[in-house]
Amino acid sequence: xxxxxxxxxxxxxxxxxxxxxxxxxxxxxxxxxxxxxxxxxxxxxxxxxxxxxxxxxxxxxxxxxxxxxxxxxxxxxxxxxxxxxxxxxxxxxxxxxxxxxxxxxxxxxxxxxxxxxxxxxxxxxxxxxxxxxxxxxxxxxxxxxxxxxxxxxxxxxxxxxxxxxxxxxxxxxxxxxxxxxxxxxxxxxxxxxxxxxxxxxxxxxxxxxxxxxxxxxxxxxxxxxxxxxxxxxxxxxxxxxxxxxxxxxxxxxxxxxxxxxxxxxxxxxxxxxxxxxxxxxxxxxxxxxxxxxxxxxxxxxxxxxxxxxxxxxxxxxxxxxxxxxxxxxxxxxxxxxxx
Amino acid sequence: xxxxxxxxxxxxxxxxxxxxxxxxxxxxxxxxxxxxxxxxxxxxxxxxxxxxxxxxxxxxxxxxxxxxxxxxxxxxxxxxxxxxxxxxxxxxxxxxxxxxxxxxxxxxxxxxxxxxxxxxxxxxxxxxxxxxxxxxxxxxxxxxxxxxxxxxxxxxxxxxxxxxxxxxxxxxxxxxxxxxxxxxxxxxxxxxxxxxxxxxxxxxxxxxxxxxxxxxxxxxxxxxxxxxxxxxxxxxxxxxxxxxxxxxxxxxxxxxxxxxxxxxxxxxxxxxxxxxxxxxxxxxxxxxxxxxxxxxxxxxxxxxxxxxxxxxxxxxxxxxxxxxxxxxxxxxxxxxxxxxxxxxxxxxxxxxxxxxxxxxxxxxxxxxxxxxxxxxxxxxxxxxxxxxxxxxxxxxxxxxxxxxxxxxxxxxxxxxxxxxxxxxxxxxxxxxxxxxxxxxxxxxxxxxxxxxxxxxxxxxxxxxxxxxxxxxxxxxxxxxxxxxxxxxxxxxxxxxxxxxxxxxxxxxxxxxxxxxxxxxxxxxxxxxxxxxxxxxxxxxxxxxxxxxxxxxxxxxxxxxxxxxxxxxxxxxxxxxxxxxxx
Numbered sequence: 007x008x009x010x011x012x013x014x015x016x017x018x019x020x021x022x023x024x025x026x027x028x029x030x031x032x033x034x035x036x037x038x039x040x041x042x043x044x045x046x047x048x049x050x051x052x053x054x055x056x057x058x059x060x061x062x063x064x065x066x067x068x069x070x071x072x073x074x075x076x077x078x079x080x081x082x083x084x085x086x087x088x089x090x091x092x093x094x095x096x097x098x099x100x101x102x103x104x105x106x107x108x109x110x111x112x113x114x115x116x117x118x119x120x121x122x123x124x125x126x127x128x129x130x131x132x133x134x135x136x137x138x139x140x141x142x143x144x145x146x147x148x149x150x151x152x153x154x155x156x157x158x159x160x161x162x163x164x165x166x167x168x169x170x171x172x173x174x175x176x177x178x179x180x181x182x183x184x185x186x187x188x189x190x191x192x193x194x195x196x197x198x199x200x201x202x203x204x205x206x207x208x209x210x211x212x213x214x215x216x217x218x219x220x221x222x223x224x225x226x227x228x229x230x231x232x233x234x235x236x237x238x239x240x241x242x243x244x245x246x247x248x249x250x251x252x253x254x255x256x257x258x259x260x261x262x263x264x265x266x267x268x269x270x271x272x273x274x275x276x277x278x279x280x281x282x283x284x285x286x287x288x289x290x291x292x293x294x295x296x297x298x299x300x301x302x303x304x305x306x307x308x309x310x311x312x313x314x315x316x317x318x319x320x321x322x323x324x325x326x327x328x329x330x331x332x333x334x335x336x337x338x339x340x341x342x343x344x345x
Numbered sequence: 346x347x348x349x350x351x352x353x354x355x356x357x358x359x360x361x362x363x364x365x366x367x368x369x370x371x372x373x374x375x376x377x378x379x380x381x382x383x384x385x386x387x388x389x390x391x392x393x394x395x396x397x398x399x400x401x402x403x404x405x406x407x408x409x410x411x412x413x414x415x416x417x418x419x420x421x422x423x424x425x426x427x428x429x430x431x432x433x434x435x436x437x438x439x440x441x442x443x444x445x446x447x448x449x450x451x452x453x454x455x456x457x458x459x460x461x462x463x464x465x466x467x468x469x470x471x472x473x474x475x476x477x478x479x480x481x482x483x484x485x486x487x488x489x490x491x492x493x494x495x496x497x498x499x500x501x502x503x504x505x506x507x508x509x510x511x512x513x514x515x516x517x518x519x520x521x522x523x524x525x526x527x528x529x530x531x532x533x534x535x536x537x538x539x540x541x542x543x544x545x546x547x548x549x550x551x552x553x554x555x556x557x558x559x560x561x562x563x564x565x566x567x568x569x570x571x572x573x574x575x576x577x578x579x580x581x582x583x584x585x586x587x588x589x590x591x592x593x594x595x596x597x598x599x600x601x602x603x604x605x606x607x608x609x610x611x612x613x614x615x616x617x618x619x620x621x622x623x624x625x626x627x628x629x630x631x632x633x634x635x636x637x638x639x640x641x642x643x644x645x646x647x648x649x650x651x652x653x654x655x656x657x658x659x660x661x662x663x664x665x666x667x668x669x670x671x672x673x674x675x676x677x678x679x680x681x682x683x684x685x686x687x688x689x690x691x692x693x694x695x696x697x698x699x700x701x702x703x704x705x706x707x708x709x710x711x712x713x714x715x716x717x718x719x720x721x722x723x724x725x726x727x728x729x730x731x732x733x734x735x736x737x738x739x740x741x742x743x744x745x746x747x748x749x750x751x752x753x754x755x756x757x758x759x760x761x762x763x764x765x766x767x768x769x770x771x772x773x774x775x776x777x778x779x780x781x782x783x784x785x786x787x788x789x790x791x792x793x794x795x796x797x798x799x800x801x802x803x804x805x806x807x808x809x810x811x812x813x814x815x816x817x818x819x820x821x822x823x824x825x826x827x828x829x830x831x832x833x834x835x836x837x838x839x840x841x842x843x844x845x846x847x848x849x850x851x852x853x854x855x856x857x858x859x860x861x862x863x864x865x866x867x868x869x870x871x872x873x874x875x876x877x878x879x880x881x882x883x884x885x886x887x888x889x890x891x892x893x894x895x896x897x898x899x900x901x902x903x904x905x906x907x908x909x910x911x912x913x914x915x916x917x918x919x920x921x922x923x924x925x926x927x
Contacts, residue, residue, distance in 0.1 A: 009774070
């Protein structure tokens with residue numbers, strides 16, 4: 007009878023996923039501070055939708071429900087999607103995106119471990135293509151607007167598109183720096199002038215840059231906990247900074263600085279939480295470097311030349327396609343073998 | 346000495362894990378001796394290799410150290426009587442093997458006298474090396490680290506051995522096991538003397554003794570003993586990372602050299618011995634003692650864990666008793682460590698040369714494996730694999746029976762150390778999948794070999810039939826050519842036609858004769874109606890037979906005629922006259 011090893015490390019998929027959620031907490035706190043408590047509603051809505059839909063599909067697929075619900079992967083998907091959406095998106099948008107992520111992108115491909123594409127990014131991409139206006143309508147961060155809507159007001163807006171008396175949508179929303187940069191550049195303005203706008207902060211978007219910094223913190227925790235390796239974050243952020251730097255050096259009037267790209271929108275979230283999704287990513291060390299560098303390049307290209315303000319979701323999905331190929335060609339040298 | 350240690354650079358292999366060591370429990374007491382058990386069961390095969398040849402009979406009285414079974418063939422090891430007594434029986438008994446299958450064993454009933462066969466030391470420094478290694482063949486010494494490979498083969502100084510580096514394995518990387526640790530602490534002198542013998546026999550240039558840094562006492566004792574040696578022996582403390590005690594890993598850590606996958610370390614001029622093995626070599630040369638006992642760690646769910654100097658053949662139960670007995674919730678007995686060991690089929694099995702550790706298992710120590718979840722491709726297994734394999738890919742290939750792919754991804758380089766399973770968050774029994782895939786591939790290869798042999802035979806048969814046909818054709822052609830040259834001036838085409846017709850007619854005539862000759866038996870008593878019916882059937886049958894014969898004949902003739910042409914050509918070429926005439 008051989009069932010060795012008899013010893014196993016105290017770990018499980020649930021523990022891994024819980025640690026990912028834990029690592030997202032600083033980001034969520036910063037988010038609340040910058041945009042108000044509405045994100046908590048969005049997170050809750052996405053979480054409930056993910057759990058219910060996952061349970062239903064598991065039941066339909068005649069799979070054990072509890073072990074897979076408890077693995078926590080659906081909640082991680084829900085949170086990543088929720089954190090990518092505009093904070094005041096209507097409830098049905100959140101539900102729709104989560105449903106698509108869990109049911110189509112994950113369960114229809116076979117559930118945990120079998121999805122070739124990052125489910126959260128599939129959900130995001132579907133919403134972005136289907137509802138471009140809603141998906142680009144970002145509220146102004148509290149630091150800009152002076153104050154943001156209270157919890158009840160945000161609740162009313164998310165569920166009923168209902169604004170308090172005397173408040174207009176324009177008053178609470180603003181263009182994101184990436185959008186603003188793009189439109190202003192087409193109007194022949196220069197980067198240095200554009201970034202003088204009040205919506206720009208020290209590095210990226212005013213307020214938003216704190217959220218990205220908090221993601222960085224959570225990411226470092228995951229690295230310390232060996233949930234992720236250094237390869238993807240370093241290759242992604244490094245390539246993004248390097249490429250943006252080259253463009254910036256080449257023509258500073260047309261191309262924003264590398265630090266702006268690093269601290270804008272989804273870059274940090276992508277570096278530590280999205281591109282590092284193990285299921286849809288490569289497994290070899292060199293493969294991770296190539297994969298992450300590819301995402302960074304596509305993201306930057308979409309940001310600079312594409313029709314969408316941010317390109318993380320499409321970049322991730324495009325690189326997901328390449329994963330089997332990347333893995334095949336980056337097999338590391340086995341001990342005692344020549345390359 | 347310490348200066349040398351600091352000078353030598355250590356190398357790192359990929360991954361590895363560091364499970365809780367659990368070694369302290371069994372290090373508290375010195376090595377103890379076990380009382381003589383009531384019977385000793387000695388499996389004939391306690392080593393890797395051929396079954397040794399039996400040299401005793403049931404009822405015989407044997408002395409301590411007497412040869413019971415002699416090494417047979419190159420890779421084999423002798424078995425000796427661990428004490429004096431009577432051979433009670435020889436037959437199949439349960440042995441400590443993962444298969445749980447019984448094997449040939451000699452059962453010895455000790456007489457309590459513990460009377461030695463006269464034995465003498467060997468003056469190894471002044472003897473012929475060839476003679477020494479030859480004598481080692483009868484020592485019964487095998488690798489005591491657990492692999493149990495006969496040591497005399499590894500020490501063969503055939504003049505071309507070309508070993509420059511001797512690596513001594515004192516890493517003992519598996520959790521729980523402390524037998525090598527305790528041996529080095531208490532008998533470092535003997536170990537070092539053994540190293541010197543191996544060094545001398547192999548003609549080594551340097552010797553590296555690797556000890557994990559969780560055994561400072563052992564390292565200190567070994568250093569002290571090495572300092573007194575005339576040979577340049579270096580004790581090197583290596584980081585505690587499982588599986589640094591794997592020979593290829595340890596050689597890499599100490600020398601930075603990777604043994605190529607399909608080569609042996611000796612091809613690279615490196616030979617590796619376990620500390621227990623060299624101590625056994627010392628005992629053999631210094632006192633003439635063959636391998637009769639070994640040190641075994643008894644630990645886990647027992648009252649008083651410790652190390653014991655145990656006679657081979659001692660039942661595991663006696664060992665557990667000596668350790669204060671297994672605690673009530675014990676549900677399993679492991680041999681070896683928890684990473685690569687296996688569950689014993691029963692606690693009644695004997696201690697063999699490969700038994701380095703017995704662990705009483707309990708749910709609280711080794712919980713039942715949790716249900717496996719799907720692989721999430723987190724690649725922790727790849728990070729942990731000391732061979733730098735991609736366990737997640739191998740798992741996928743093994744699971745889908747994509748065995749060729751598994752082989753391409755170097756499945757056979759897997760050492761089954763269990764690091765991948767240890768770290769897997771999905772609790773997938775990865776090593777089991779690899780064992781399954783390996784055995785599948787091996788059996789497929791065997792089946793393929795068998796099929797290849799069968800195919801070759803069949804091809805040969807077909808070739809033979811074809812050759813015979815050709816020979817027949819040749820004969821026919823020669824005949825035809827002969828008829829032609831006789832000069833029966835008839836037209837060429839016509840003769841051939843005639844020959845065909847004649848042959849067919851002859852066959853028909855023959856068949857008719859045969860038909861007439863057929864005398865139906867056992868039907869004469871039947872009523873005429875039935876008889877006539879039978880006659881009718883027979884007639885039909887023979888007609889059919891006739892048809893068949895006709896067709897066959899025609900076929901042979903046709904083929905012969907083709908061959909004929911060729912034959913003629915050959916003939917005409919051989920005799921140039923007719924062509925010249927034309």
